[in-house]
Amino acid sequence: MDISSGFQVDSVVEPFKDTVDTTKGDHKDAVKDMNLGKWHIGRHVQYGSEFLDFRENLWLHSSSITGALFALRETYEGVGIVNPRFLDFDTMEQRCRTARSFGAADPGIKSVVSTVNLGYHWGAFSIDVHQKRSFLFDPLQLQSNLTSLKNAVRTVVETMLNMTDRIQFDVISGCKQMDNSSYGLWCLVVLELLLFGATLENWSDYWSDSLYEEVMYLRMSYLHKVIRLQGHLSIDIDEVSE
Secondary structure (H helix, E strand, C coil), rough: EECCCCCCCCCCCCCCCHHHCHHHHHHHHHHHCCCCCEECCCEEEEHHHHHHHCCCCCCCCHHHHHHHHHHHHHHHHCECCCCHHHHCCHHHHHHHHHCCCCCCCCCCEEEEEEEEEECEEEEEEEEECCCEHHHHHHHCCCCCHHHHHHHHHHHHHHCCCCCCCCEEEEEEECCCCCCCCCCHHHHHHHHHHHCCCEEEEEEEECCHHHHHHHHHHHHHHHHHHHHHHCCEEEEEEEECCC
């Protein structure tokens, strides 16, 4: 069975089936109606127009990544987001303050997720707060990138979460970059699978290689979820015209 965008429904696995019935017309109407002006996420401001990276086979900028992370927070219980920009700063105090600015250290948080800009490339991490277990993911599966992710978690996130016990680190290697522009997308996919229940031990029960064929479907699905955030965030209307 073909979905409206030309991809195979049977190739899409849970939890990504929630938009398989969304037509091209639905996507078009949603984009047409979305606010392209200022979106306020706490004190952080970005423009709705920046989320349109999802519509094409483009490298996802931090604004698109941040919007999708907040969509995941709205979907799954007890999720805290580490601000992806936390490594942009020099001092530990600045990094910790930025990392917690989206509420990652709030009471009741069960899982902490984020992406890290590794230099024109995205990596991701997810932390089970109660089990003190962190999953690291690099779409290129490079040891240097995984080391950078591990260091970021150890030096900043552990401090932010006041973790006195060492975190156990595991590497998700069951997904690999196949092109030059979908790094951020696969980071989001892996993070969502982990939030949905995947672990290193049961990864094959959740992951399917068929997802490699559904890049545009997944991109539009995340854009659709981000657009739905308009009902949850403070937005200045008509700051940007089409």
